[in-house]
Amino acid sequence: MAEATLKIFRGTAERSEYQTFSVPTYQGMVVLDAVHDIQAGQAPDLAVRWNCKAGKCGSCGAEVNGNPRLLCMTRMDQYPAGQPIVVEPMRRFPLIRDLVCDVSWNYEVNKRIKPLAPKPREADGTYRMQQYDIDRVQEFHKCIECFLCQDVCHVMRDHGKYDFAGPRFMVRLAALAMHPLDTVDRLRDLRDAQGIGYCNITKCCTEVCPESISITDNAIIPLKERVAGEFYDPLAWIWRALRGKKADTRNPVH
């Protein structure tokens, strides 16, 4: 039976090391399988966070050979045999132990986003929306909150700018902005509190997204355009002044 070698990060923020393990491989094996096999046979206290093992919950984000990935969706056979596969925790977040890091920052950021405030229901107690009204937002709702985009984004990872909400929450803000039922304006927040200007659209978030959400093109750039229209476009100011409208792109008529 073939074997694979894994070089796994172990330890805490204060004291850490890379440990090397060998595991037998089998068909279709993913890196999370290897980690589980190591837990069962060689290192029972090896810490890893995981849940569904089917790419749906987004718990098992880590860095495999330097690339942020879901361990449960990363096949072992894509790596050259004979070379050790390096598995490390996400670098952007404070370490708890081994492959597990503290992602609670994301939950705090999420809480600061103004929640959806829906239009009133129709007379029959339901809502009417066309499929083409919600296609864009449904793409954003695919997000499984694995936070790999938050991990890879150089704004935080390399430059330590934590007043940027990060790609995950740009996606959520875009979902709210384009939600057909929502009535809240978050553009000023986007510019000031969420720091959309920090993003220099270098697209690493899009590259690592396991749900293939076009984070940059479909979420961040449209938001940047909306912010530009509100704050940085003289013609738009004049246009709005002439029409006597407040800056607002929605126009609910029914």
Place this chain on the structure above:
Amino acid sequence: MDDLETHEHDVIVIGAGGAGLRAAIEASTQGVSVGLICKSLLGKAHTVMAEGGVAAALANTDSRDNWQVHFRDTMRGGKMLNNWRMAQIHAQEAPERVNELEEWGALFDRTADGRILQRNFGGHRYPRLAHVGDRTGLEMIRTLQNHGIHQGFEVYMECTVTHLFKDGGRIAGAFAYWRDTGRFVLFRAKAIVLATGGIGKAYTVTSNSWEYTGDGHALAFRTGADLIDMEFVQFHPTGMIWPPSVRGILVTEGVRGEGGVLKNSEGERFMFNYVPEMFQGEYAESEEEAQRWLGGDKSARRPPELLTRDVVSRAIRSENLAGRGSPHGGVYLDIASQQDAEFIKRKLPSMYHQFKQLGDVDITRQPMEIGPTCHYVMGGVRVDAETAHSTVPGLFACGEVAGGMHGANRLGGNSLSDLLVFGRRAGKSAVEYAKSQSSAPEIDADEVAQAEREDLAPFEGRGDENPYALLQDLQKCMETYAGIVRTRADLQQGLEELAGLQQRLARVTVEGTRQYNPGWHYALDLHNMLTVSVAIATAALNREESRGAHSRLDFPDSLPDMEKFNLTLTYRDGQLECRREPRPEMPDELKQLIEVGPGELTADDVAPRFERRRGF
């Protein structure tokens, strides 16, 4: 106890899947202090894996649907063992719960006239499942999560409850540890809502994650609450079976709802041979009729692939016994021959992705190899239908951990509506109960110290037992002796082995520190899994018939006498007590709903609408 981290709330909800979140939201809006404890990060609970949809008789896609038909389908699917009142409440309230989700931001797929689109599913007479492609659970949990975080309840993430405390007869609090630090924490509460989900991790081939260790079942049981219907464990007919790495991963019933067919190794659509007597006349009798149904012909009946899960799982097993199975012990699920690639990718994107990435199979061109996988437990904490109150004062249960709603077999899509309907009710009644308590309950310091000792025991152990090995053996035991089909001899053997595992569990020893130590976590979870496994095997031994998800080879028929009671388990003085609980009498008008033929239910038919949207 003085240096122990302590939190106090009026209501504590344990579990943050759909049911727990819905309960916490409801409790918070009633203006009391609420705490929500979850084992994982918020939003990662098992609800996220629900794929196909949420069942509610909105009558958007087929106007003939209404709560009565939904109620009837649920009762017949549950082989009449359901708590009828729960099934009725569920069918009546589900539509409003779904509409409410939409108000909170959920975006379900739409019909051409802009309403919520519904899809077909096993056992549901009409297209009834509101859905978002094949990631409905994700949409639901994220909606509840993002709505919930602004309701003012406190969330305790990655925190596992190991003990419940009582003051006299009533509930008083919970003892837990933080997964990341291993430190203990005490929660004082007047009312506790269990929403801990299921038990699937007790089986080898399962669609459930590590979390599904029956915590709520075991906590309630040890606290003195009754469990009901524990013999009924649902095996979902379509789990992935190859390659080994993916064995058990769910393949949504939505594949069949969107037209997918089951074939054996000879290429035959074998489900036509397995329509049970109870459903005779309700399913298509030829491939030609099934094909017309797929094309949208209202006079055609639904294909037999859409029979209830228990029936399909047994059929797959029979095909394999007859030597007509696939190479890895399953059968073929084929949608490639029924729908075009664009449609499949649009309606079943994560199935496409999952097979492509993990199984090297392109489901738009090739059939999938699938087989049964442990999926859901119908049994659970016995609760009052109206209030979700268990038999222990102050202890409530909702979602999968509660029993009664689904009887002997759950219909697909009914779990998501179940957790909304009864999550809300549990939250509401927990608040009412908490408000009715004039004094805060006390927790005995000795019990807390005892709980702490028990939780730390695996570190002190001088034994030689490894928690991972024990877990594997437990799963193997349940798979072998209490799986899809059972016999008396097997179940007795299983119970014997479980007793042996219990002894080994006392010798389990873990390495390392308390900081995020999965070995230790498993060692503690194993107590719950063993408790639940014994309950399942005991109940299964005591129901000497085959009904729904419970198949006894030594008693292959459903017996009319056995329809009259549910099996109830109670834990008293270290002993497990199993008794027959007579089913409450159903009012005549509900009985009638079930007995009449399906055609007669639709007298109020308006102009039929049937839509299959293929994108804009």
Place this chain on the structure above:
Amino acid sequence: MSDTTTSYPARLDFLETQRQDNWWVAPLATGVGLFAFIVYATWGAFVGDHYQAGPYLSPFYSPLFLVDWWPLSPAFLILWVPGGFRFTCYYYRKAYYRAFVLSPPACSVGARPQRYNGERAILLFQNLHRYFLYPALALVVILWIDAIEAFFFSDGFGIGVGTIVLVINAYCLMSFTFGCNSLRHLVGGNVDCYSCVKFGQQRFKAWKVVTFFNKNHMRWAWISLFWVGFTDLYIRLVSMGVITDLRII
């Protein structure tokens, strides 16, 4: 067997990474490609000669303004439009932030240490992209006119290799311009509920069209960049007499 490190997570040093693939190829190729084009285009614009050959007009010089008061090459009266359009383009921003600014050089590779402000301070002007879009759209029309004029030789209607080169050039620049993210916003991206607003259906369809081009915005950015340079070079060589334009019809 272990290597001991201290204090984790440590920020990666400049160009440090655990990646084992050739991550440096893409930014290097981008940098070389952009640099080569800038050098050629600058030179080609400064020359101020050999931009016309028969019915062909180099896109660097179109529309051609020959005015007395302008001391430099007429190309500079025009080139600020495509230049500014491309400089502020969301794709090119990604390309040069990675290749030249090195923030980041590639994903999960240590960025160049710098006082990073993203597009907040001085780079706020990138938001003026839409103001370059408007004249760029006009240029698309003009380049199509140039392409059509390339069918009409002094001896009447005909097709030369240069004609085909100019048609392709117009098509490429159109495909690049129609995929513009600002255009996508303006035609329909700024609508939240298409079925709720006037002309919602039409705006949705327009948005779909731009989205179609936008999906390959990077590809069109490179193809059109290469081709516009090639077009200028072709006309220049014909005009200089180095090569002869082949008449097909």
